[in-house]
Amino acid sequence: MKTSDFKFNLPEALIAQTPLEDRSNSRLMVVNRTEGNFSHKTFKDVVSYLRAGDCLVLNNTKVIPARIFGQKETGAVVEFLLLKRLDDHTWETLVKPGKKAKVGSVFTFGEGEMRCEVTAIGEGGARIVKFDYEGVFEAVLDKLGTMPLPPYIHEKLEDKTRYNTVYAKYDGSAAAPTAGLHFTKELLTVLREKGVQIAYLTLHVGLGTFRPVKVDDVNDHKMHSEYYELSAENATIINTARAKGGRIITVGTTSTRTLETIAGEDGSVSAQSGWTDIFIYPGYQFKIVDGLVTNFHLPESTLIMLVSALSSKELILKAYEEAVQEAYRFFSFGDAMLII
Known part of the structure; x- marks a missing residue:
């Protein structure tokens, strides 16, 4: 299977x-996977496609303000993008320009609120960086x-x-985990009142989600690794819903990859945490x-490959x-698709 099989023309x-x-x-x-057809709705209409007893699985990770700018004594300014926390003070980071780090x-950083050493x-080429600061790291990061x-995305986000x-x-x-951006608290309340079970897991999304597939053969691509957690309480919600005949509907490719990593061959899940680099593409069971x-995802991305695996490459394309043709909005702040 070729990466180019997942190419499509997308107007900017x-x-x-x-x-x-x-x-x-x-x-x-x-x-609709069974009938092979499409319906055009508003996201609020998702309620009518979920049934009492179904389980909606959401990724409750939180994006941190991970882009910070540091200055050397020479005056050179460098951008740090926090990728992965290694311990209380140490992070794996992406640095631009790397030659200055x-x-x-x-x-x-800032007015001296934080310092770091590579x-x-x-x-x-990622830099391992140790930060020195006073107080709570998250509070310092929120300020800087x-x-x-x-x-x-080229527009400035006024409300982070x-x-x-x-x-x-x-x-x-x-x-x-952008599929979840469409949900409001009110919509989740309506779903609960209908009898839809809500379960949460955590998968911390890394920048690998934006990295293009650079190999011609899909089988040669290596996925990035991301940390996940599923609690006993939420595992029980999922297993109970499934045992009673409810459908497991994941919100986003991150929730999908996490559940498929955790699930046994019988489809049951248990409380656990760890790192996953699962790569789901057509042929996956x-x-x-x-x-x-x-x-709606990037052409030739691992995300469109995962979506195609759940349906079919032909139907998704x-x-x-x-x-x-219908001028849907694409990518992170764009419109949504429900595959059932």
């Missing part, structure tokens, strides 16, 4: 630059940092809470996921062609 004008004022007013394309280099060079928006879901809880992501809420 369809790449959403800002979020809608009302999260749930985005458009929703419903893809050699091992031993020291940087100051201690090592990691895989792919900005949201690490994807490279295809809009790059988090309304149920975001645990700090750690460098990118949002799903163990637990029955449906998916997702956004046909859906994307129709989405372009």
Whole structure:
């Protein structure tokens, strides 16, 4: 299977630059896998496609303001993007320009609220950085940092809470689980009142989600690794719903990858945490996921490959062609798709 098999033409004008004022007013394309057809709805209509007893699985990771700018004694300014926390003070970071961040280099942030030293060079040129600060790191970061928006978004985000879901809880992501951005607290309440079970897991999204597939053969691609957690309480919610005949509907590719990592061959899940680098593409046999809420993704990306695995490459590319014709908004702040 070739990476080019997942290519489609996308006009740049369809790449959403800002979020809608009302999260749930985005458009929703419903893809029926059995009948092979599409319906055009508003995201609020997702309620009518979920049944009492179904279980909706959400990723409650929280995007941190992970882009910060440090200054050397020479006056040189360097951008740090926090990728992965290694311990209380040490992070794996992406640095621009990297040539100014050699091992031993020291940087100051803001008015001296924080300092760091580059201690090592990691895989792919990432810098291992040890930070020194007073107080709580998250509070310092909230003051000094900005949201690490994807490279295809060029507009400034005035309200940084809009790059988090309304149920975001645990700090750690460098990118949002964007399918969840469409949900409001009111919409989740309506779903609960209908009898839809809500379960949460955590997968801290890394920048690998934006990295293009650079190999010609899909089988040669190596996925990035991301940290996940599923609690006993939420595992029980999922298992109970499934045992009673409810469908497991994941919100986003991150929730999908996490559940498929955790699930046994019988489709049951248990409380656990760890790192996953699972790569899902056509031919993969799903163990637990029955449906998916997702956004419209980049051509030739691992995300469109995962979506195609749940449906079929032919049907998804046909859906994307129709989405372009109907001027759906694409990517992080764009419209949504429900695959059932």
